[in-house]
Amino acid sequence: MSDTREFHATLTRYLKARVPFISIRSTERARVLDILRDVAGALSAPFYVHTLSQGTRELATGRIVNEDRSVIGAVDFASQQMAQRQNLSFVLTEVSDLEDDTPSARQLIDVAMLAADHGGSLVVVTSKPVFGQLQRLGMSLVLSPPTEDEMAAIIHEQIDPYRSQFQIEWDDADIRQAAAILAGISRLEAENIIATLLVNGRIDKNDLVELMHAKDRIFADISGIERVPVRGGDLSVGGLGGLKSWLARERPLLTADLRERGIRPPRGVLLVGVPGCGKSLSAKAIAQDWQLPLYRLDLSTIHGQYLGQSEGRLKEALATADHVAPCVLWIDEIEKGLAGATGGGDGGTSTRLVGQFLYWLQEARTRVFVVATANDVSKLPPELLRRGRFDELFFVDLPTAPERRDIIGIYARRGLQQRELAPALLDELVELSEGFAGSDLESAVREVVKEAYLKGDAVVTDALFRRSFQNVVPLSRTAPEQIENIRAWGRERAVPASGEPIAASTPAAGRPRRAVLA
Known part of the structure; x- marks a missing residue:
């Protein structure tokens, strides 16, 4: 059973049982109202919903029943109707200040008590927790974002009608991958992303990468991580x-x-x-x-x-x-x-x-x-x-000789784009850089690159490389005890990232060296 179906079934049970207060945690108000509209139709019971833009209206027909668009006006109207009629359900979508003991929370407690006395239900759609005393009058539900299966169905709904008009390369496997990428966002956000792909007049395999960037842009300004x-x-x-x-x-x-x-x-x-x-x-x-x-x-x-x-x-x-x-x-x-x-x-x-x-x-x-x-x-x-x-x-660990050769070559090619180091010089630099960390190697090559920028590439000689490497004093020489302590810790607790034994030391007798599975 999908999360949405489970949510639908649980919400139906709560409303059939006339639970006086139901809080729904979700950021997708439109999706919640669609589900509520479906539940209301199956129950054949009067449902009213309030939004700031339209006031209070019938959920099924959209007919306005209260012209006052404010939240206070909606709550007052709900109180009056609950006191006079049986089996009413009111849905509030814009109530704030419900996390603590506030006047708004206290007012809703009174409305929920009226609902309990007259067989009604007060439903609040919110993205935040609800004050404990109010929440204990009823039940709570969480509508999660669409699951991967539901997201795949949404993608099918969006692109299948265009298969006869556009070139759409996505097969079922691609759609499953796209659904995995889009997991965690709302239905509306997913529909917007797919729509931006469709306006190109085609959807190809490379658009799977674009999905990641599009999703990333949705959350680009959200605080917490950089x-x-x-x-x-x-x-x-x-x-x-x-x-x-x-x-x-x-x-x-x-x-x-x-x-x-x-x-x-x-x-x-x-x-x-x-x-x-x-x-x-x-x-x-x-x-x-x-x-x-x-x-x-x-x-x-x-x-x-x-x-x-x-x-x-x-x-x-x-x-x-x-x-x-x-x-x-x-x-x-x-x-x-x-x-x-x-x-x-x-x-x-x-x-x-x-x-x-x-x-x-x-x-x-x-x-x-x-x-x-x-x-x-x-x-x-x-x-x-x-x-x-x-x-x-x-x-x-500190890079081995082959790794140092690789690292020196990378930095030299990046900074000295027209110069390939001679094998003999590279061998000599590898030997000179024994005990160097990657940052030490970068620093040594950077000095050569700076000289080339300031005085021209003609000044770059084997002697300049040797002098630059000889001027670096690595951490392995200034703090050898610290490096050995770090290595001793890593020998028995971690897998060598290089794939080679750490510092070519012999592990403790009887203890096999850890290794990555092939």
């Missing part, structure tokens, strides 16, 4: 072969229909390791490679000064991520945003944030692929590392 623009030319990631292979295997599962298999879409990865080795860049590269919008959740800005404010902000941010799915959600330096969860120095706020985040990470079924990065692994809450939270935990 939209990160992705520029493909700057996102070549050298090395990390193990991580890349794992991602290539997981990508088709993100938009596949996995319900029959009883598994959820890929949830994400936690990237830990040496600072400056490409963890943040990997998040951008994943979004670019998968052609998904990238959003950044900064947990450090979530914290508020009032009790419960931090939890509310995080809940709003995660709900926004659910709405914009499918997407990549990047959480940079996650240990800083959850600082205090292990020490309890903030009154328990961080502990509650961890619990809320982990619950969402494990239970949500939206197609949000989380890429979280961490440098200081000692501050990570232990429960964050348990299996079932992230799909995999990768350790990003």
Whole structure:
């Protein structure tokens, strides 16, 4: 049974039972009224609905029954009619201030009591919670956005009539993928997006990518998470072969229909390791490679000064991520945003944030692929590392010699577009850069590029490259103990992102090294 059918059946039971107060949580007022209109026709009972634009009217016919368009006028009219007649149902769509003990909530309590005495029902359509004392007089319902099956039916309704007029390349598999992409938005929003494709006079396979961008634009100005623009030319990631292979295997599962298999879409990865080795860049590269919008959740800005404010902000941010799915959600330096969860120095706020985040990470079924990065692994809450939270935990180590060769080549080609490094020079730079992080390699090549820009490409010589690399003092030399501690943690707890053993060290006796499934 689809969510809409279940909602329809439950609402019908409540109205047949003459439940005096029914709250419907939804942002789709038109869709709720369509369902109510259908239920009212089946029950053959008088239904009245109020909107600010049209006042109070009969739901079935649209006939105006009260000229006063204000909410106060509608509530007064409902009170009068409830006191005089039996089995009336009133639907209010514009009532505000119902979350707390306010005059509006108190007035509706009186109307609901009248409804209970005269066999009536007061229905409130709202997108916010309802004051507890009022809600306990009746029942509540939530109308979720269309399911994937319902979204597929909506897409069929929109495009099938045009198949004889336009070239429409989408088959059933494409429509199922489109439905997965559009999941989480309203029927009207989906219809608008499909209509913008139809005005082109055709729909082809490439329009599936446009669906993601169109959906992204709907939520572009919603607070909670930050939209990160992705520029493909700057996102070549050298090395990390193990991580890349794992991602290539997981990508088709993100938009596949996995319900029959009883598994959820890929949830994400936690990237830990040496600072400056490409963890943040990997998040951008994943979004670019998968052609998904990238959003950044900064947990450090979530914290508020009032009790419960931090939890509310995080809940709003995660709900926004659910709405914009499918997407990549990047959480940079996650240990800083959850600082205090292990020490309890903030009154328990961080502990509650961890619990809320982990619950969402494990239970949500939206197609949000989380890429979280961490440098200081000692501050990570232990429960964050348990299996079932992230799909995999990768350790990003200092690049190996082949990876350094790859990274140097990428930065040199990007900054010195007409120059290909000679193999002998490249071998020498790889040897000079032993212990360099990816950011160190970028810095060394950048110095050469700056000289080429300021003095011309003719100044770029092998000696300039050597001097630039020799001037870099990497973190592995200034803080070797810190690097070794990070590596020691990663050897037994994480999968090497490079696909190679971490620092070529021997694991503890009797303990097999972790590896990604082939």
